Amino acid sequence: MKILILTNYANGLYLFRRELLESFMADGHEVIVSVPPDENVAKLKNLGVSIVETAFNRHGMNPAKDFALMMAYKKLIKEIKPGFVLTYTIKPNLYGGMAARLTRTPYICNITGLGMAIENGGIMSKALIAFYKTATAGARKVFFQNERNKKFMQDRGVAKKNAGLLPGSGVNLTAHPFHEYSSEAEGIHFLAVIRIMRDKGIAEYLEAARNITAEYKNVYFDLVGEYEEDEREVYEPLIKEMEDKGIITYHGHLDNVEPVMAESHVIVHPSYHEGMSNVLLEAAACGRPILCSDIHGCIEAIEPDKSGFTFEIKNTKSLEDAIRKMLSLSEEDRAKMGKLGREHIEKHFDRQLVIDAYKKELENVHQS
Structure with missing residues (x-):
């Protein structure tokens, strides 16, 4: 199937989810990544994924621009017709999740962190939590990366029935081997x-x-x-x-x-x-x-x-x-x-645990 990935930073996807992308492609899936353009996009292209450059400001909220981002995601989903949409980080989770829900496309959100806007409370926090509740309601799975974030959001009505827990992005234990402790002779x-x-x-x-x-x-x-x-x-x-x-x-x-x-x-x-x-x-x-x-x-x-x-x-x-x-x-x-x-x-924290969790969700959709 076609798998569309929505994220805010190419290098983060490359460094911490490269093995997941490679696993998808090894299974015969076509991987398309929507991401703001920067010098790191080339690294993803070299893996063999297709790139759709989608510019947006990763920080701050601008209602008009954010609505335009959601419409851009919705248009992209209709054009590509992916079998699955995966979203990472706040804006792709919110606006990409909403776009996937509106187009009735299976999707998974990964809440990689809550951020201070939510953690600090107040009107902004309440607004973001309400938006998360709506954007993730139709997701096949909403992955959290630690138990505390999961409980915090579920206590506020987010992902009460479709939450999952991952060991972060995991670690490729082969690419990150053990190194003997360096001598402290020079400090x-x-x-x-x-x-x-x-x-x-x-x-x-x-x-x-x-x-x-x-x-x-x-x-x-x-x-x-x-x-x-x-x-x-x-x-x-x-x-x-x-x-x-x-x-x-x-x-x-x-x-x-x-x-x-x-x-x-x-x-x-x-x-x-x-x-x-x-x-x-x-x-x-x-x-x-x-x-x-x-x-x-x-x-x-x-x-x-x-x-x-x-x-x-x-x-x-x-x-x-x-x-x-x-x-x-x-x-x-x-x-x-x-x-x-x-x-x-x-x-x-073996990264294979993360890959297996995603592949399980894809298989469930394929079988349904």
């Missing part, structure tokens, strides 16, 4: 792999780096990630200044973070909200101990006090205390934490 490296924006905790990470490097002489902080354009002017000068002072090493955006992760000793993830952090899944698969925000979407990736420690979100002091706690351990203890993390990922 201990903490690494954050995050999109550079407020909601990912960049301010807390930078402040912690400033304070900890002033306290410890053998501790270093690394950063991988691309700037969120709306916040570039805030963080780019600050990161440049901290680089010049030797407080942090910024590696830019990397499609393959594995080499940097393997050379690091501890992975830090100070995000304010997550569906399920792919970074943490890959970090644990690599065999590195983790420091992460004490929120669902992060804590599932660790066994507390065995493969990592948590800290309070939006709290620099709590993050610094977690770093000091990690530094109080021996090199052998940190290496052991990394090995336990790998074992945890192997048991619970």
Whole structure:
């Protein structure tokens, strides 16, 4: 059949769902991806999928533009006549889900995270939840990436009868092998792999780096990630200044973070909200101990006090205390934490689990 995928970011689809697309094509399905155009679209084309460039602003709400997006999705579905529509991220879930429902096309929504607009409450939160309730009502399945997000939405009437739970995007355990713990002879490296924006905790990470490097002489902080354009002017000068002072090493955006992760000793993830952090899944698969925000979407990736420690979100002091706690351990203890993390990922987060869940839903439609 034809499978139409609606998403807001080509690179996210490529990095975390490539194996799913390849599995669909290996089964003989035609895969079409609707996504805003950017330099990453070529990666999807190289996989053999067809691309429909659908431009929209991933952030903010504009009723006229958002209605136009829904109509564009509806038109696209009518033209392509897919056997199934898969949606990822907020706007494709809402407007793509609604378009699929209106055209009576089987569809699956994947709620990769709730976002602060929903989490913070208020009128905007109520409006989005009401929209989600309508947009997902006709879905064959509404996948959530952690139990807390699932319960939060179901308690508010969303996906009460068609919800499913996935282990995030899972990890390709072959593409992300275990790496022996690096020697700490030349210092201990903490690494954050995050999109550079407020909601990912960049301010807390930078402040912690400033304070900890002033306290410890053998501790270093690394950063991988691309700037969120709306916040570039805030963080780019600050990161440049901290680089010049030797407080942090910024590696830019990397499609393959594995080499940097393997050379690091501890992975830090100070995000304010997550569906399920792919970074943490890959970090644990690599065999590195983790420091992460004490929120669902992060804590599932660790066994507390065995493969990592948590800290309070939006709290620099709590993050610094977690770093000091990690530094109080021996090199052998940190290496052991990394090995336990790998074992945890192997048991619970193999990406094949995600592929199998999607294929099961497709098979159910084909048989009905």
